[in-house]
Amino acid sequence: MTTPLPSSVTAPTTAGMDAATTVRMEQAGLDALAHAFEDPNGLGGAFSRAVEILLGIQGRVVVTGIGKSGHVARKIQATLASTGTPSLYVHPAEASHGDLGMVQPDDAILAFSNSGETTELGDIAAHALRTGQPLLAVTSKATSTLATTATLALTLPAMPEACPMGLAPTTSTLMQLAFGDALAVALLRYRGFTATQFGVFHPGGRLGARLLTVRDVMHTGNAMPLTAPGTPMRDVIMEMTHKALGCVGIVGQNGELAGLITDGDLRRALDHDLTTTLAQNIMNPRPLTINPDALASEALQVMNARKRPVTSLFVLNADRQPIGVVHLHDLIRAGVG
Template sequence: MSFDPAQALRLARETLDIEAAAIHGLQRRLNDDFARAVSLVLNASGRVVVMGMGKSGHIGRKIAATLASTGTPAMFVHPAEASHGDLGMVMPIDVVLAISNSGEADELTTLLPLIRRMGAPLIGMTGHPQSTLARNADLVLDSGVEKEACPLNLAPTASTTAQMALGDALAMALLDARGFRAEDFARSHPGGALGRRLLTRVMDIMRSGDAVPKVSPDATFGELMREMTHKGLGASAVVDGDAHALGIFTDGDLRRLVETGRDLRALTAREVMHANPRQIRDDALAAEAAKLMEQHRVTVLLVQGQDGRLVGALNSNDLMRAKVI
């Protein structure tokens, strides 16, 4: 067996050209059945049940996962398993999306009369509009391609790419019609980076209660230093009697103050603090806190509640521990 790098590159480029052409072909053939399929799913009170055999089954699993993560409840049922009891997962209130390039997969076509008798609407995704699947479907999504990218024109390649692209198009049309937002996407992806950015609130990660360093305006410089050292935030708030933040003093302020040569023991918190400190609401997104820190080049933010009182504090390390940044 000999390997020809030039031949490999030629075949790779040819494959991409064929699959790109397959997707462009879908675009030209989209018709009112696609819009009716979107409406059918939107008005269904159940789920989208996706079915497919072989490579179409693998694509079906991906389509079901994409639908479910973008606001359309969906599940995959294997046609062979459906014939042995799993068809009980399908209800009349569901919409069945059956995928088969040929439209003649035996395990799938066997189920079509049963699905029709059940009363569940059936959307067929097939490359052959005259196939058994197409004739039994309420709506047909044409996923046909002129040829496979396989040099032998046998292995499902361009046809499965077309199926996946058509499934993505259906999911995106449904997403838009439902008014699905980034926050909704995050709720179905709580373990991912997007979920953390869009779901984590300042109150979820801030230091609160006794963990918040704070002193009165009349506190001595020594008291201020002890509070900062004990709480380990790298700063301390200066608050009035009603717990409103008047100012802040940070480690950076300390270094700059030492360089002045002043007698620190004679100073009070009011004299060394920065007035009107940067603050953020406790119900704000943690990602907003990260943006505020970056914008103003600070590493500590004070947190206020709805009444404007100091309820917490956080620094960049807190954001990193929460994997917000």
């Protein structure tokens, strides 16, 4: 049930237009930021230096900021941590009351302040100066106290806030957020951070499911339906029925996968005498297979790529020997499908 507006309140008939204006102003800020990154003598050059500094430290990136910049700093710290850059957030006010002890000699400090005159950042900046730790300042004022005392000033374009009074941090915080994402992605790339490593830090939820590998969900050992090329089809059917994966792998003398028989192959072979027909007469000698370290989502793509989708894939090692079987139902249960 919709609650009626109080009689003293006028219905916001132009709210949609106001929202579009807000988004366009913030978009202009992002466009200005993108152009600034392309300037090797300005923000682009400073950004490259920041990446170099952070790749060279032995400790963590200590991210800090207060107010709206503090909320942005917390998000950036979380993104850094989840993409392979050890980091932590330190609240500037708490730093003055003991939390400076969290900052270690091998750390670097990444401080966010739109004005660069945030009083609460003073003790953290002074600590960095005393210890010689790198202090990277992200601000819109190149002449601010924070920028001039920092090891490296990363000056964002000064753009109007989307707030009609020009006061509430809107455009500026969005630009800070985009800057932090750009920094995290740059560090990720230069570290060679992989999807598998990303999965280690994201084991839960749908994202974790997308980062599962085939090895995580495959059937192994005695659960694999296997037989030899000379096996009579009646025994092949027994093996397929017993293992209940809808297929049987045909293994050669050297243990390599020589072929595959699916329940579909059985239906197509009903005109054969199954008491005398051998597995090698029915098998598909070129079955689809997959690597154990492939993502489970990749296995699903392989299954769906054929005009006639398959429901099982044999997993092979480097010698083309079967070490597992992954079934469509396993992927669905794991949340991949």
